[in-house]
Amino acid sequence: MEYVVAAVILLVVLIAGAVGLVVPRMRRRELPPQGGTTTLEKPAVDEQAPPVVVPPVRDEELPPLIVEEKPEPVEVKPEIEQPEPTAGRLVRLRARLSRSQNMFGRGLLSVLSRDHLDEDAWEEIEDTLITADVGVEATQVIVERLRERVRVLGTRTAAEVRAQLAEELTAALEPDMDRALKTAPHDGRPGVMMVVGVNGAGKTTTCGKIGRVLIADGRSVLFGAADTFRAAAAEQLATWGERVGAETVRGPEGADPASVAFDAVKRGIEIGVDTVVIDTAGRLQNKVGLMDELGKVKRVVEKHGPVDETLLILDATTGQNGLEQARVFTEVVDVTGVVLTKLDGTAKGGIVIAVQRKLGIPVKLVGLGEGPDDLAPFEPAAFVEALLGGAA
């Protein structure tokens, strides 16, 4: 009995505890929100209101659907330029050369106009030629021959000595060398030209200018951007191409230069262009790497047929140092011609003589400025005239 009483008391206590816990919670829920919090309440649904029926809309009742069309991108094709003819370019650009050679020409003329050409005068002439980068060996030969002529012929006037000096300088440039670019198509395929040289010598620019020279002379051209080392080079070349309506074959950045060159010639054959001009990269830090790369480009291109012209681009402002670098290229590929760039920016135009003598390769073109048509076929006599400047 006692147990029953105890159990009943326990039950009562438990029930009272449970009620005490639940009631305050329920109260708390009923309290209005405190502070600044706003509660958005769902509007009460009027259960008595009839349901809203949305009648189906027939097509013809719909307002016309306005579809805003994105304007088709209009391809603005650059106007195709007509490059200047190449004949007589060197004469036209002569001022560029003589401006930078002023000291050279004037220095020589002032010595030559002396009444008597004594030992000092001949030494001065020698020094002027050496300063103009003609090279020691070539200078000695030129001065020796001139002295002999003056002595034997008894030359008197400055004008006569100047004319004879011009002849000697021209002779030193071996005017009989073949300077024609081998770019004509043959055997049902385009002529293929490869352009090599150290970075910054002006390779890409010169490729573009050469394309214009060829187009001015009536040929069709395709560019191969095998300088995949410098990403901007391909872009640069493509821009040159667009300006004259020439296609450019390029690969992804860092692509194998040999495969880009191969594809360029393949494309050139397909579309039947006259000449394919291939730009290459010229890292000289590692001679073996350079040899491998250029050698491979040449070998792979030659799967289509021989490379007809390999031009070495040399920066005239690098003087005799540039010559040493140039030699590396002649060891790697069979260079058939030299393009001397930036002759407008140096007083050392005599480098042309040194280049030909040292490399035994004809200078075929000279760069005389940054303009698109500032590249001229090299003509020894006209060049020497510009070098000496003004008539005596």
Ligand SMILES: Nc1nc2c(ncn2[C@@H]2O[C@H](COP(=O)(O)OP(=O)(O)OP(=O)(O)O)[C@@H](O)[C@H]2O)c(=O)[nH]1
């Ligand atoms: N004044 C002058 N500048 C030139 C001449 N030829 C090229 N240049 C400039 O030389 C600079 C280098 O030319 P690039 O064609 O980019 O040289 P690159 O050899 O292709 O260089 P990489 O692509 O780095 O191998 C450019 O600013 C050209 O405009 C020239 O005959 N005269």
